[in-house]
Amino acid sequence: MGLVCAAALLAPAFALSQNLETFEENVTEFTLDNGLHFIIVERTVSPTAHFFTLVDVGSANEPVGRTGIAHIYEHMVFKGSKTIGTTNYEEESKYIDQMDDAYSAWLRERNKFEPDEEKLAELWAAFEEIQDKAGEFVVNNEFTQIIEREGASGVNAFASTDATGYFYSLPQNKAELWFMLEADRFINPVMREFYTEKEVIYEERRQRTDSNPFGRLLEEFAATAYSAHPYKNPVVGWPSDIRNTTIKDTWEYHEKFYAPSSFTVTIVGDVDPAEMRSLAEKYFNPMEYKDPAPELLVEEPAQRGERRFIIEEQSQPIYMEGYHTVNNQHPDFQPLNLLASILTTGRTSRLYRKMVVEDQTALQVGAQNGYPGSKYQGMFINFVVPNQGVDMEDVENTLREEYQKIIDEGVTEEELERVRTNARASLVRRLTSNQGVAQTMAFAHVNGGSWKTAFTDIERLNDVTVDDIQRVAKEYIKKSNRTVGMIKNVQDDEMAENN
Numbered sequence: 001m002g003l004v005c006a007a008a009l010l011a012p013a014f015a016l017s018q019n020l021e022t023f024e025e026n027v028t029e030f031t032l033d034n035g036l037h038f039i040i041v042e043r044t045v046s047p048t049a050h051f052f053t054l055v056d057v058g059s060a061n062e063p064v065g066r067t068g069i070a071h072i073y074e075h076m077v078f079k080g081s082k083t084i085g086t087t088n089y090e091e092e093s094k095y096i097d098q099m100d101d102a103y104s105a106w107l108r109e110r111n112k113f114e115p116d117e118e119k120l121a122e123l124w125a126a127f128e129e130i131q132d133k134a135g136e137f138v139v140n141n142e143f144t145q146i147i148e149r150e151g152a153s154g155v156n157a158f159a160s161t162d163a164t165g166y167f168y169s170l171p172q173n174k175a176e177l178w179f180m181l182e183a184d185r186f187i188n189p190v191m192r193e194f195y196t197e198k199e200v201i202y203e204e205r206r207q208r209t210d211s212n213p214f215g216r217l218l219e220e221f222a223a224t225a226y227s228a229h230p231y232k233n234p235v236v237g238w239p240s241d242i243r244n245t246t247i248k249d250t251w252e253y254h255e256k257f258y259a260p261s262s263f264t265v266t267i268v269g270d271v272d273p274a275e276m277r278s279l280a281e282k283y284f285n286p287m288e289y290k291d292p293a294p295e296l297l298v299e300e301p302a303q304r305g306e307r308r309f310i311i312e313e314q315s316q317p318i319y320m321e322g323y324h325t326v327n328n329q330h331p332d333f334q335p336l337n338l339l340a341s342i343l344t345t346g347r348t349s350r351l352y353r354k355m356v357v358e359d360q361t362a363l364q365v366g367a368q369n370g371y372p373g374s375k376y377q378g379m380f381i382n383f384v385v386p387n388q389g390v391d392m393e394d395v396e397n398t399l400r401e402e403y404q405k406i407i408d409e410g411v412t413e414e415e416l417e418r419v420r421t422n423a424r425a426s427l428v429r430r431l432t433s434n435q436g437v438a439q440t441m442a443f444a445h446v447n448g449g450s451w452k453t454a455f456t457d458i459e460r461l462n463d464v465t466v467d468d469i470q471r472v473a474k475e476y477i478k479k480s481n482r483t484v485g486m487i488k489n490v491q492d493d494e495m496a497e498n499n
Contacts, residue, residue: 027039027040028042028273028276029451032284032285033285033289034260034289036261037445039267040267040268040271041266041441042270045270045434047171049169049267049268050154050433051178051438052267052435052438052439053165053167053182053263053265054165054439055164055257055262056162057164057257058160058373059071059160059161060161060230061294062233065244066245066253067238067241068235068245069241069245069249069253070164071159071235072198072237073254074159076190076194076250077166078144080185080190081185081190083184085138088137091137095130095137096134096190099195100246102130104246106123131195134192146177147181152168154167154169160235160373161235167438172270175279176279179280194247198245205237205242213313213316216311217318217320217485217487218320219234221381222234225379229298229376230296230298231372257293259289260284261293262293264445264446265280265442268435296376299377300324300377303482303483306480307482307484311486314489316489317385317386317487319392319395319484322380322482323381323482324481325378325472325476327374335468335469335471335472336472336476339367339380340369340380342406342415345419361394361395369381375447392486407470411470423458
């Protein structure tokens with residue numbers, strides 16, 4: 001019964017993925033005069049719609065010394081607007097401005113070579129007093145409460161190296177509510193509860209990075225692998241940058257990067273495209289045109305030799321290595337994706353079979369192309385969580401051997417067809433939900449210039465040959481292009497001896 005239901009569910013999506021023309025009949029897209037782009041997909045499987053706002057700006061675009069500001073602004077967007085989330089914005093805004101001035105004064109003293117501790121305490125007390133006064137006008141979480149009362153589900157957002165996204169689903173008869181609220185929070189944004197929200201962000205950093213072995217390893221890895229490109233910086237930001245970012249800085253970031261032409265909105269569900277266009281013009285046309293966000297022109301220089309680091313701590317050992325590759329528009333991007341799948345996707349993949357099943361040297365293996373992002377030149381990475389007692393040198397030697405086999409002998413047609421099939425199935429799975437369709441098409445539009453590339457890129461996998469897989473392995477998987485990082489478990493006595 002379960003298999004029959006799954007097949008019935010997948011069949012429409014599979015047909016869509018195979019027949020672009022049929023899918024296109026249900027798609028309406030248009031661009032407003034201010035540059036904001038909409039993609040509407042009629043999908044009548046349920047009386048709901050998914051709304052996804054993708055902004056083509058991420059942590060890679062942040063100013064020097066302001067890492068984490070894309071993530072900070074993403075949090076601010078949920079604070080409402082000049083009319084939502086406040087009892088009196090005119091009065092509240094006065095205290096917000098004073099609060100930023102007071103915090104900046106504290107920062108100037110804090111960042112001195114020898115700060116005056118007594119003066120710091122006075123400045124902080126003055127700041128907190130103004131912050132409390134601003135808080136008297138705040139209606140906590142009013143934006144989220146409004147939409148959840150009207151049936152919203154999956155309310156969330158993300159900031160990544162390459163983009164920032166905001167999304168949730170609503171009953172289709174509440175579409176105008178989405179237009180009204182979404183336009184309001186981007187046309188009339190506020191920096192409400194800015195400094196209290198930074199405490200939430202510090203906690204996110206502690207949970208995802210500082211208290212997480214994998215997070216610590218990934219942060220150190222990117223910082224080691226990249227010299228010039230901002231992919232070296234964590235999305236959540238370096239702690240001192242989070243501290244030093246002010247409301248004024250965040251306004252400047254918003255004005256520079258949140259131009260309407262940076263927005264792609266996808267709406268997928270039981271909606272009328274003509275009505276969606278009318279609502280888009282009504283609510284989003286007032287968003288003023290701005291010059292497009294500045295392009296990131298920094299290029300990572302060729303690596304001159306292998307880079308290595310070791311984190312010694314009481315933790316689960318983890319091994320990671322990576323190689324600089326290409327962005328998502330390069331012809332080699334798809335062969336590299338397939339190489340990653342051949343190595344670690346599924347129980348029959350090379351590294352899983354060798355290290356987890358046969359040798360039992362690893363608890364977990366993984367590979368990914370396009371880390372930490374793919375809009376610019378990303379990396380092909382491998383990670384291994386070794387079994388207890390397994391030496392890191394053995395892990396590394398096994399990876400070398402398996403890579404060398406591919407470089408010397410290539411891969412089989414059966415392996416290539418397996419991962420092609422997996423890639424197609426992955427698209428099919430994404431297209432079984434309104435959210436999956438919305439996000440797939442928005443990213444395809446931003447990355448490839450058209451939502452259609454979500455389908456054509458899959459079709460182009462048929463053009464990838466076993467020779468292509470061998471060629472990219474030879475070209476990119478080499479010592480001079482390699483960064484190696486690992487966490488080694490060191491006991492108390494060893495750590496004391498090293499110190």
